[in-house]
Amino acid sequence: MAVATCSRTLEQEYGIPTAPVSTFEFIDFLGDDLRFHGVPLRFVYTPHPVVGMPPSALRGYIEGKDPATQRIVVDEIIEALTKPVREDEFTEDFSSLSRTGVRQPLLESDTEDNLQRLFYQRGWTDGLPIILPTEERVAEMLTATNSVRDEVVAEIFLHDAQEYLRVTVEMVAIVAVMAGARPEHLPVILAVASTGHPSIVGSTTPFACMLLVNGPIRNEIEMNSGMGAFSPRNLANSVIGRAWTLLTIQGGYFRLKKQFWSSQGNPISYNNMCVAENEERSVWEPFHVQKSFRADESVISLFRGWSFVNNVVGSSTRSVGEDTCVLLGALPGLFSSATLILDPLVARHLKENDGFQTKLDFGRWISQNYKVPAGQFWGTDLIHMLMAPVAEQGVEPYASWKKLPPETLIAPYDKPENINVVVVGGETSPMWKVADFSYVASASVDKWRARPAADGCIDGSCGLPDPE
Amino acid sequence: MATLLRSAVLNPEAHRTVKAAADDASAKPRLFSSLAPRLGSLHNKTIYLVDTGFGGSGKFLDQVQSWFAEHMPSVTTVRRRKTGDSIFRDDTKDLWAEIKDRGQAAILGVAG
Numbered sequence: 001m002a003v004a005t006c007s008r009t010l011e012q013e014y015g016i017p018t019a020p021v022s023t024f025e026f027i028d029f030l031g032d033d034l035r036f037h038g039v040p041l042r043f044v045y046t047p048h049p050v051v052g053m054p055p056s057a058l059r060g061y062i063e064g065k066d067p068a069t070q071r072i073v074v075d076e077i078i079e080a081l082t083k084p085v086r087e088d089e090f091t092e093d094f095s096s097l098s099r100t101g102v103r104q105p106l107l108e109s110d111t112e113d114n115l116q117r118l119f120y121q122r123g124w125t126d127g128l129p130i131i132l133p134t135e136e137r138v139a140e141m142l143t144a145t146n147s148v149r150d151e152v153v154a155e156i157f158l159h160d161a162q163e164y165l166r167v168t169v170e171m172v173a174i175v176a177v178m179a180g181a182r183p184e185h186l187p188v189i190l191a192v193a194s195t196g197h198p199s200i201v202g203s204t205t206p207f208a209c210m211l212l213v214n215g216p217i218r219n220e221i222e223m224n225s226g227m228g229a230f231s232p233r234n235l236a237n238s239v240i241g242r243a244w245t246l247l248t249i250q251g252g253y254f255r256l257k258k259q260f261w262s263s264q265g266n267p268i269s270y271n272n273m274c275v276a277e278n279e280e281r282s283v284w285e286p287f288h289v290q291k292s293f294r295a296d297e298s299v300i301s302l303f304r305g306w307s308f309v310n311n312v313v314g315s316s317t318r319s320v321g322e323d324t325c326v327l328l329g330a331l332p333g334l335f336s337s338a339t340l341i342l343d344p345l346v347a348r349h350l351k352e353n354d355g356f357q358t359k360l361d362f363g364r365w366i367s368q369n370y371k372v373p374a375g376q377f378w379g380t381d382l383i384h385m386l387m388a389p390v391a392e393q394g395v396e397p398y399a400s401w402k403k404l405p406p407e408t409l410i411a412p413y414d415k416p417e418n419i420n421v422v423v424v425g426g427e428t429s430p431m432w433k434v435a436d437f438s439y440v441a442s443a444s445v446d447k448w449r450a451r452p453a454a455d456g457c458i459d460g461s462c463g464l465p466d467p468e
Numbered sequence: 469m470a471t472l473l474r475s476a477v478l479n480p481e482a483h484r485t486v487k488a489a490a491d492d493a494s495a496k497p498r499l500f501s502s503l504a505p506r507l508g509s510l511h512n513k514t515i516y517l518v519d520t521g522f523g524g525s526g527k528f529l530d531q532v533q534s535w536f537a538e539h540m541p542s543v544t545t546v547r548r549r550k551t552g553d554s555i556f557r558d559d560t561k562d563l564w565a566e567i568k569d570r571g572q573a574a575i576l577g578v579a580g
Contacts, residue, residue: 001579002520002550002554002555002556002557002558002579003520003576003577003578003579004579005557005558006518006520006550006558006560006564006576007574007576008558009558009560009564010504010564010567010574010576011503011504012503012504013564014504014564014565014567014568015504015505015568016504016564016567016568016571016572016573016574017503017504017505017506017507017572017573017574018504018573018574018575018576019573019574019575019576020575020576020577020579021528021575021576021577021578021579022577022578022579023578023579026579030579039503040503041503042503046528046578049524050522050523050524050525050527050528050578051522051523051524052523052524053524053527055527055530055531058524058527058528058531059531059534059535061528061531062528062531062532062535063535074532074535077532077575078510081506081507081510081515081573081575082506082507082508082509082510083506084505084506085503104479104482105478105479105482106476106477106478106479106482107476107477107478107479109472109473109476110472110473111470111471111472111473112470112473113470114470115473115477119480122481124480124481132473132477133477133478133480134473134475134476134477134478135475135476135477135478136475137475138478171480174478174480175480178480250480250481381523384521384523385521385522385523385555386521386555388521388549389521389549389550389551389552389553389554389555390553392549392551393551393552393553
């Protein structure tokens with residue numbers, strides 16, 4: 001947490017006495033920070049929240065009581081700056097940091113129902129029943145990769161514990177079984193794990209992620225990039241996306257008020273919008289090729305943001321570009337990041353009728369034509385939090401935008417290359433989605449595969465059960 | 469009647485391994501390191517009120533500044549926002565140097 005980190009710096013490197021202030025909601029987090037760093041910062045707590053409160057309420061916080069101590073907040077602030085700290089003010093056990101311990105590799109024998117209950121109660125699941133990771137199932141899962149089971153796939157830093165979690169091939173295989181994955185899905189899940197990126201972020205905001213798969217493996221494992229690709233129907237899409245969140249949970253990212261802080265959460269986290277790009281029906285270069293991978297490589301790409309908005313009936317009154325600008329009005333425009341998920345019909349229309357020869361051409365048009373008043377842009381809290389510091393540093397064009405009259409129009413998507421375009425859908429209607437997701441990372445799947453690629457399907461709608 | 473599962477089930481937590489962020493002794497927790505010397509009194513002192521940029525933190529410190537103006541007018545307060553690229557980490561240098569040069573204390577907030 002920045003307040004604690006900055007206070008430590010001022011106290012210990014600059015010799016400046018500080019009074020750090022937090023809302024009461026974060027008292028446990030700051031306790032962990034104190035235990036790890038051993039620096040007895042004299043935090044003063046106000047009621048929660050501060051954001052959105054009127055000046056009169058904030059004044060009341062200052063003249064009112066600290067919920068942790070029942071003492072007047074401003075008195076505590078003054079005392080923090082003027083009186084030496086006493087060791088008996090802090091009762092934390094600074095020596096009890098170790099989280100490692102010997103755990104039995106196998107669970108005690110029990111019934112299926114009891115073991116399902118155990119997994120749920122231990123916080124190892126996403127709330128849904130899982131496939132129990134038996135020795136046989138995990139061993140079978142591991143046959144899908146040439147990697148050895150104790151190979152470290154990634155190291156993930158856990159802020160609250162100040163530790164690195166080593167993610168092994170075996171850990172990923174256990175999670176893959178739990179998610180309901182088949183062995184052929186494992187290389188994709190290993191590629192996701194190899195990025196070290198969790199699907200859940202330690203933030204009070206409702207972060208969400210998207211997982212895109214490109215290349216031959218999409219069809220080999222019967223992923224759906226066509227009709228209803230985001231719907232709960234296709235096995236590979238469902239279980240691969242779910243595995244990312246189960247892996248994140250195993251990584252410790254769902255410990256309440258340790259790593260997990262989201263006030264409302266986000267239902268996208270159930271399977272992280274896991275989907276394949278419909279390369280067969282797209283008129284443009286596949287996404288992974290845009291990221292300098294070969295077309296015949298299998299690649300996962302990760303995106304992160306908060307929200308998406310649907311165009312729900314196509315676009316006949318305005319152009320696709322104009323309607324996309326309308327949809328973008330619901331999103332913040334943070335560092336020019338957006339992800340446009342277009343049905344193949346929309347992509348074809350944009351190329352053949354509107355003349356956008358590449359995805360980047362369309363991104364450039366959006367960049368030039370979407371405009372908002374400067375006051376509206378900077379008035380968005382997220383922009384104020386994350387982009388105002390960059391403007392203050394003199395980085396253009398943000399520094400200039402910050403000086404403009406509030407009514408002056410600016411084009412906040414100033415980096416067309418940050419506007420990602422992905423083609424997904426079954427061509428039953430020319431619709432699309434607009435998300436505030438930024439591109440996070442890509443990783444090759446092929447490194448983790450034990451088998452070569454196979455031929456795939458024609459229209460992208462692979463792997464859909466169709467009883468009729 | 470429920471029957472025992474025949475196959476052994478792996479414990480997911482047994483396959484989590486961790487290592488400390490750094491192995492050198494200096495990075496290990498310090499038992500009770502000291503803070504900067506306190507001021508004794510704020511009379512005629514200059515205090516920087518630094519907000520991190522989280523929503524509402526600037527408005528909160530504006531109210532702290534008003535409170536000092538009304539109740540402790542001998543205290544000079546300077547309102548600033550944390551500098552640097554990120555509100556999530558300490559990448560500030562210039563402001564800390566300024567506080568060291570021109571101020572005697574700082575109030576930082578608001579986390580949350």
